[in-house]
Amino acid sequence: MEILTYLFDIDFKLGLAVYIMIPVFLAGVIEFCYFLDNYLTTYRKQIVNSDVLTKRQLMCRIAYFSEKGARKRQEDSYYISPMTDVSENGIVAVVSDGIGGLKYGDDVSKYVTDRIAESFPLVFEDTEINSTILRGISREIYNKYKLKGGATLAMVHIKDDYMNIYCCGDSNVILIRDGKAIMLNTKQNYLSVLVGKLASNGEVTKSAYLDKDAKALIDFMGNSYSRVNRTFRPIRIFEGDYIIVSSDGLTDAIPMEKLPEYLNKQSVYSAERLKFSVRSSKRPNQDNYTAIIIKMEFDIF
């Protein structure tokens, strides 16, 4: 009986000790987390104050896909700049969509991305210089193919938390922020001309959208004197922003306002979901579809 009482006493004390230790342990864990958070904040402040790092860096998480769709050949082309020296040179992502129906559509889109790759690194701060380079590439294409081939251009240049955009033709640079998709670039198609005319005459513009030539390009890479639209100053981007650089094959298959539904926390899964969605839709006239999906995230520190 004494032994039982003794054992019970030990068991009770052990149980009591465990009972007391659990909240003590949890409090310790919470305190450690607070300490860690505080330490990292202080550490960040110190390096910010010492100009080692002026601000928290935004990073690009990039994924891409490029598919033929129902077409016989792939006329889209893409380029993503090397991830080395990102803090110095930023990231350049390009999609070029060869104009269907022209003999050298695929050659020209490849030519565009290859020449941009050769021109990398580009100066982030001076978009006029880059625009001149791109116009030069367009002129080279014109001299080589004499309008027997052409391509669109959609290009972003991201450095830290700013982005410059370059475009020629009707490919897409789409920003997805707070669950909303917004087309950032201007479209160089005949529809813009028609809308401008009707608006300046004080008329409604419905007829412009019914015009059979509305989607016709008024400018493209390979035109005699292309106008490459570009941002004069960079646009601020934020953590959580998604930027999609794509050919119109993507937005023809998935309406722009639906794009946010396909986005995941990780760009690679987002790209997969978009790709499989277009692929599984099995549209008989599905154009080539290419997209580069960029998610902006803060680095660890």
Added chain:
Amino acid sequence: MIEYYLFTHKGGEQTYNEGVFPIANIDLSIGIISSANLGENCARNVRIFKEILGSDMIQGNLSNLSGVIDKNLADEAEYMVLRISDEKIESIRRGGVYGKIVKDGELKVLPNGVMRLEDEDRIVCGTEEFFSNLADESILADSMFAESSQEWMEYLIRRISDVNWLSGGNLSAVTLIVRSGD
């Protein structure tokens, strides 16, 4: 120098009943009045607004001008008056007429009162109807792409047109670019 472009459109309405009035004195002043809540009193209120802006009062204190406008216009009248130079913009407003300013790659709401300006700052002011189909991000992107205030406005109009073919209410707006570096 301030480069600006005015846009007025009747939309899907029978007539254009609003007003955008530029007045160039030492500084540029622009008044915008919306017809949204005015109903039958619209023409009278627009006329009074125009007369006040056309008077010498436009060169005086904007707060005083605001008092005069408020006293003479119907309570439901919505308007904005801004005065802009290379260095600053001053604005007064009432109701659903407002402005947005592009500064350092971001779009911000133009505050009432005085704000300092720098070269290449870009401002768009308009009625609620004008802004109703424009996302902030698209206004910002278009401003960055545009070589001129007219081009910026054309991009914005294209976006509104993509939504409703310009078949909504009256549209009144102005785009401004500060060119103090010229």
